[in-house]
Amino acid sequence: MKILIVEDDERVSDALSAFLRQAGYTTVCAASGAAALEVLGSDTEAVLLDLGLPDMDGIDVCRRIRGFSGVPIIVATARSHVEERIKGLHAGADDFVVKPYDVRELVARIEAVTRRTRPLPVDSGEAAGLTVDGVYIDFRNRLVLADGGPVELTPKEFDIVAVLARYPGVVVPRDRIIREVWGTDWSGFNRSLEVHVGSIRRKLGRPSLIATLRGVGYRLAGA
Ligand code: CA
Numbered sequence: 001m002k003i004l005i006v007e008d009d010e011r012v013s014d015a016l017s018a019f020l021r022q023a024g025y026t027t028v029c030a031a032s033g034a035a036a037l038e039v040l041g042s043d044t045e046a047v048l049l050d051l052g053l054p055d056m057d058g059i060d061v062c063r064r065i066r067g068f069s070g071v072p073i074i075v076a077t078a079r080s081h082v083e084e085r086i087k088g089l090h091a092g093a094d095d096f097v098v099k100p101y102d103v104r105e106l107v108a109r110i111e112a113v114t115r116r117t118r119p120l121p122v123d124s125g126e127a128a129g130l131t132v133d134g135v136y137i138d139f140r141n142r143l144v145l146a147d148g149g150p151v152e153l154t155p156k157e158f159d160i161v162a163v164l165a166r167y168p169g170v171v172v173p174r175d176r177i178i179r180e181v182w183g184t185d186w187s188g189f190n191r192s193l194e195v196h197v198g199s200i201r202r203k204l205g206r207p208s209l210i211a212t213l214r215g216v217g218y219r220l221a222g223a
Pocket of ligand 1: 007050051
């Protein structure tokens, strides 16, 4: 798998590149936004994008890549920059890592975002279901089983679980969930989404199955 590392700090990109190669990936490095846009090819399977670049705002790089490519993008941001993370996700990034991050976490995120295909068909017949932490999500029959028994979810609750289950291990931004479940961009559904997620957690009896990323969205534990 070929990964494009967009990072202007050469020591960081060299170290990352060495680690990823050791993990079996092929890497290409770009030290600027312009270089990233130039070397990104159809054989690039994931992009790790540092948001602090010398020539362009990383968010713009993200948006420009999204303009012509569906390649999975993971943005790297500083811990304090929650706004940047949100902007990155809005600009089409699939996930983010917070600097300084453990490269093993990065590898896990790369694997999670590349596991799924894009674009993702709604109610896809491709995967019949998914099992996470003893919970089976049956997409075709819109059923959720926990420890072998059915969980009584409302249709909206099931829709939320199904959206998250299509991206296991990946943060799904709130507005994307709202768009897919309620069919609108209206952020007034934020509170409603929170209430539904709380109810899903109670019904599944597994509070940690769905993680909250405050201000960003939700993530279903990886399968
Ligand atoms: Ca940088």
